[in-house]
Amino acid sequence: MMTDSVLEVCNLNIHCPKPKGSCDKQRGLSLLASVNLELKRGKVLGLVGESGSGKSLTCGAILQMLQDRGLDTQGSIKLHGQELNGLRGEKMRRIRGKDIGYIMQNPMNAFTPVYSIGSQFIETLRSHFKISKKEAKIQAHQALEEMNLHHPDQVMKSYPHELSGGMLQRVMIAISMCLRPSILIADEPTTALDAVNQIKVLRELERLKTECGTSVLLVSHDLGVIAQAADEVAVMRKGEIVEYADVHELFDNPRHEYTRMLLQARPGIGQGA
């Protein structure tokens, strides 16, 4: 079973050091305490927890983006057996995007407003592959078509503010899909979207998983999204993983008190849809 695992996070600790010049009494803060995660090939691991529980921080740690924020990351993060923790600069940059795709919560802020979608798409492709602009354009066109975006030509020409949040999020997934990453980290991909667009985005994530065998780390606070898309679930609270189980197991008999509370917090709908 060892070969099955794509990403292994072992004993991840994140520590916020005490601010410079502070008195001795002030101690640093521990933000994540011994987090263990394992992402299997072609599976979706859901990461649930309320705001501030450290979900996004875990994603940031996997992508090695916390050093700039002055946070201290300890533990091991292995991608196909290669240690990521401690990788710097150019080396890490090649992994980001290419091996680990990242979709963030707010698609409106993920694009530069001053360049067209097409030029940003092509730039991303060309920074990871040695291909001509023409080839990149063809690939981008195809990817957008596959994402069920109608009129891909028009989408390529338009600027981020001209598209809806749901469309932008699907463009993000299209970009990630083109780079064929082995892992996709989706940090609250549907929180900023309405229900109808949410379903569209989940559909594309599902396709990415089945057709390309991509593993997905799906961060969400919405248990509906988790019930729909995840295979395994890790429940986080205050920087710790309190429960880690198969999705059916978790919904049928939640073991931790906190999980039970999360499950009860879902408003009932009354009618069966």
Add this chain to the structure above:
Amino acid sequence: MLQVREVGYRYGHRRNWLRPRKENSFVLNQVTFELNHSSCLSILGTSGAGKSTLGRVVLGLQKPHQGQVLFEGQDLYAASGRFRKNLRRDIQVVFQDCYSSVNPLMTADQIIGEPLRNYERLSARELKRKTGELLEKVGLSVEDGNKRPDQFSGGQLQRINIARAIALRPKLIVLDEPVSSLDRVHQSLILDLLAELKASLGVSYLFITHDIQAAMTLCDRVAVMDRGEIVHLSDSPASLWNSQQTAVKNLIESVLPDHPGDRLTLF
């Protein structure tokens, strides 16, 4: 209490030779509905359906290009200055983004006390007592009154927004996606609070949301909007499930399952 009659609204209507008028650019088109005392009408729809624009029109912030908005029988936009000031007192609002709807430099007491200062002549001690009461009513403590917005979590800040909205005992509160930016746990807490306030204060809600589940817990009537028009308006929320409208069907089909056993087949 509130009557919205054939309201039409369009953006970018100021036409000149550089910007010729586009046809069919109405964001709201012939919107008509009524809202009674102490009831809750929920307006559902996808983004861009015109829900929030409708909310702003009802609040008296944007004058509609067609139709009328009547509040207690009076036209909201034809009213004179003093009368409108009194109308505003009776219509309050809670927005989705709790952080940008408060002044970050004011304390919670000042935020909640602002409408009271505008409308009621109270002594400083009275004001302090009233804001304290309001804080307790929304489930915060009196000591929280000295904190500033950045010291609150999203859910707590949304409670402060609600406290500000109920400070003047309005007749109508427009809730524009009040829970969409919160996580599920806090969503249900806020919804419980809203239901409780509705029962105790007898206030009406115009509840704008795209989340059917949130709407169902609170409302007693539903309207579904699609591209500026109300395509479904009914007294019983359950009727949504029998509707033949595509917009309504899309909304219903996008409700996520409660359990991984009932997963939707997506393709």
